Amino acid sequence: MSDSSATIAAPATPAGTSAIAVVRVSGPECAALAGAIFDSPLPARTACHHDYRDIAGQTVDDVLVTFFAGPHSYTGEDVMEISTHGNPLISQLVLDDLFKRGCQPAEAGEFTRRAFLNGRLDLSQAEAVMDLIHARSARAVAAANQQLRGSLGQHMTRLTDELLLALARVEAYIDFPEEDLPEEDRGIVGDILTNVLRGTERLLATHRYGDLLRDGIKTVILGEPNAGKSSLLNTLIGRERALVSDEPGTTRDYLEETVIVGPHCLRLIDTAGLNPTPGTVEALGIRKTHERIEEADLCLLVLDCTHPTPPLPDDIAARLHANDTVVVLNKIDLTNHQPLVAIGPADLPTVQVSTLTGAGIKELEAKITEIADRLQPPEAGDQIAINARHADALRRATECLATARQNLMPLGPTELLASDLRGVLDAYGEIAGRIDNEDMLDRLFSTFCIGK
Known part of the structure; x- marks a missing residue:
């Protein structure tokens, strides 16, 4: 981290073309910088329209600038936020000029680290x-x-x-x-x-609730080959992520994608089909399927309603429970919405769908949301x-x-x-955060983005 007495600057918005870009400055020289750049002191907490003139006196852009006097700012120091037009060249010219005027580039998480060190936030905040x-x-x-x-x-x-x-x-x-x-x-x-x-x-x-929120609910899609697992993944995420073929065993390894269902984030994992007589490579994929099922928070068991399904392996059948599993009876479009066989482990909730036509997908998402709600505390509570x-x-x-x-x-x-x-x-x-451990703080704030 840079010298805590230095004035630091960094972009506070992502790189790329946009309507506006924001450059953030924090430190003891903010007020002096504002006077030098904009020819007059800036009132606190008031957005002001000015021309930004560089150290050579050339106009770079017309900007909105807001000055926050410490300690009543994000970092607890004097802070200045400069909103430029969203051309990345313009924001870089502003940054280059600030560095010529003595600012130091902010490192990852340095603004928030200063907020913590100045008592504006505790470490958990x-x-x-x-x-x-x-x-x-x-x-x-x-x-x-x-x-x-x-x-x-x-x-x-x-x-x-x-x-x-x-x-x-x-x-x-x-x-x-x-x-x-x-x-x-x-x-x-x-x-x-x-x-x-x-x-x-x-x-x-x-802790488990925190993992579910940060990483997503690990949702494993399993079933026999050619039951429509990959088609279900594609349907839920809304694009062709997995290859789909009439040939059984297309998926040899698991695929993972993130999707929002209701208020929940799901990590969808499409696995290799549970073929009782697999080839060598397919067997390796099935072994990974077993591993993913053991780690799953939620399971979607996809069955082909047009023909009976072989019994599930004992270890997988024992793993599936009504509180974390949904049987997805697929291909109802091939049976005029009357499944030829209503199969699957007893007592598991079942939803009939067609990944081809989209029938039943809303009902499936509702069932997934219902189960995901039970995995997490009620929203009305204190969501620690x-x-x-x-x-x-x-x-x-x-x-x-x-x-x-x-x-x-x-x-x-x-x-x-x-x-x-x-x-x-x-x-x-x-x-x-009532600790004195610089190494721990360095590791923690290094995971933050630049400008935050």
Whole structure:
């Protein structure tokens, strides 16, 4: 990262031709730069129309510029945002001029890092910024917005406050052993730790929900060869992604695509057909099919309604359940909407479709949405969705809490109990960012885009 006292600049909009492009500047020289470029000081939080003149006095573009005085800005420093016409050459000329005037190029995530270091965001909110940028479904946007508004930080503050009460009681007997304190009652501490552990475990349980939001619901399309799996993939994503042929066994390896169904993001995985007598290469594809099914959040079992289907392998049949599987009875266009055979594992929800005509696809999407809704908490709730870094810290916190409770009964050394509780506090602090670990911050903010 660049010197934190430097004034930095970077494009805040993606490269390419557009209606406008935005260049963001942050640092102590913003006000002086504004006066030099636009010949007058800029009022705070007011969009002003000016000619942008470079260091040689040449007009580059007519722009809208907004000045945000620190600490009431995104980064907590003086910030200037310059909106140019969306020709990438123009925004590059503006950037080149800013660099000639002493600005340094911003590195990935540097604006948000400064916001964190200046107390404008805690670390979980900073991560929510990136989640919001990359959200691929309405649910993911809602969860990222909740976290950006501090929902996770608020939960951590409540847990930390409770834990500090317990730690204060324990350390009083360490720091003031000669004082006339009442007899140590670890039952009170035990009750507090029980509540804290329960809250920590509730947060940790949202890790899978966070994975579903960020990565999409892993949806495996499986079935016998030539049942229409690839056709279903193409129909759901709305384009010809997979090759389709009357010849069985066209798909030898799995294909993956992302699609939005209702408020959910699905990672659709088209797999090799479950041929009971495969060739050598096809057998390798079927082995991958088994692996993908084991990892699936949702399964779409595609059956050809015009002829009976061989029994599924035992391990796959045991994996399919009514709460995460839909039987897709395909090719109803070949039977005048009257399937010749209504087959498939018992008790699994079934939808009749034609991937050729599109019949039944809306009903299938509705069923998928219904199951996906059950995989995730209700939208009305506090949509906490922790990530892998949070989950690692919370797991360490639960381990320390478990050890602390063991040291309560029988009466263990007070110093060990206090050490366990400090370990919990350290783990909690990593989530909101009350830490001093430059390497960790470098790794985290390097995943952000330039200009954010």
